[in-house]
Amino acid sequence: MAMNLLVDDLKRVAEGPNGLDREVLLQIQRSLMSQVMTLYRDDYLAFDQQLQARNLSPEQCREERAGLLAQLLRDEYRHRASNGQGFSLPMYVEAATNHYRMEIQRLGQSISDYVMVSRQAAELHYTESRREIRTSGPEMRQLSERVAEQLDKLETAIASLGRVSRNDAPKKELETLLTRIFADAKKDQFAGPMVEEARTLAAARQYERRHGLEGDIAAPCLR
Numbered sequence: 029m030a031m032n033l034l035v036d037d038l039k040r041v042a043e044g045p046n047g048l049d050r051e052v053l054l055q056i057q058r059s060l061m062s063q064v065m066t067l068y069r070d071d072y073l074a075f076d077q078q079l080q081a082r083n084l085s086p087e088q089c090r091e092e093r094a095g096l097l098a099q100l101l102r103d104e105y106r107h108r109a110s111n112g113q114g115f116s117l118p119m120y121v122e123a124a125t126n127h128y129r130m131e132i133q134r135l136g137q138s139i140s141d142y143v144m145v146s147r148q149a150a151e152l153h154y155t156e157s158r159r160e161i162r163t164s165g166p167e168m169r170q171l172s173e174r175v176a177e178q179l180d181k182l183e184t185a186i187a188s189l190g191r192v193s194r195n196d197a198p199k200k201e202l203e204t205l206l207t208r209i210f211a212d213a214k215k216d217q218f219a220g221p222m223v224e225e226a227r228t229l230a231a232a233r234q235y236e237r238r239h240g241l242e243g244d245i246a247a248p249c250l251r
Contacts, residue, residue, distance in 0.1 A: 033057060034098050035105045037115045048192070049185055052124045056115070059123075061097065064104050072096065117192055124189050125198040128182060132202065135178045136209045139223055142171040143213065176229035182206060184234065 031054060033039045038053045065072065075096055079089050108114060186206070190199035210227065214220040235241070 031058065031061075034101055035060075035115075036102075037105070037109070041115065041120075046191075048120060049124060049127075049188065052120065052127050055127050056119065056123050057101070060105060061101055064097070064100050067104065068100050071100070118194070121189065121193045121198055124185070125202065128185060128189070128202050129205065131178070131182055131185075132205045132209065135175070135182060135206075138171070138175050138178055139209065139213055139226075142175050142223065142226070145171055172226050172229065175223070175226035176233065179206075179227060180230040180233045183230065 033042055033050070033053060035057060038057055041048045042050045042053050072093075076093065079092055084092065105114065182202075183206070186199055186202045189202070190196060193199060210223060213223040
């Protein structure tokens with residue numbers, strides 16, 4: 029099920045002026061929720077039996093279960109925080125590093141998809157013109173935008189992680205992984221230029237955000 033931030037400490041660091049990555053905070057919360065469901069499994073099952081006896085609608089049962097899990101989550105977090113095991117920046121950095129490693133793998137898969145579809149378009153239309161390939165169908169633009177979006181998001185997130193980490197080791201590791209993905213793609217005479225265009229689009233989006241020029245630069249990159 030979709031989850032919002034339920035723990036006050038996590039909400040606070042997400043909503044501050046330099047808020048931390050909400051996706052990473054949700055990962056931390058999901059990890060705690062998984063532990064809570066194991067720790068309080070018997071209580072949850074007993075509560076579920078009580079719900080069935082009350083003859084509630086399926087929607088009411090879902091709301092009651094969600095309410096119980098949210099309360100158990102908050103109670104367990106407060107208990108841990110009182111023992112010095114609440115949210116901390118080292119906890120965040122570790123979770124963020126693991127999360128971004130997975131996101132870099134996803135980006136690598138998107139690049140592979142992009143290259144594969146580009147090659148198929150080139151063979152279908154008997155062309156190696158990047159412009160003709162790029163305009164050969166909506167899937168090409170969608171894949172280019174997906175790669176650019178993932179790269180933009182990752183580079184922004186890694187830069188933010190570097191500002192909160194006590195050392196630059198996590199940032200350097202992630203930057204190395206990211207660079208390696210593109211270095212492998214650039215070795216391919218055909219794939220390299222196509223992927224570089226997606227990198228240009230990502231850079232354009234970052235420039236737009238810094239200078240309040242949304243759409244003025246990135247949109248022409250797709251033409």
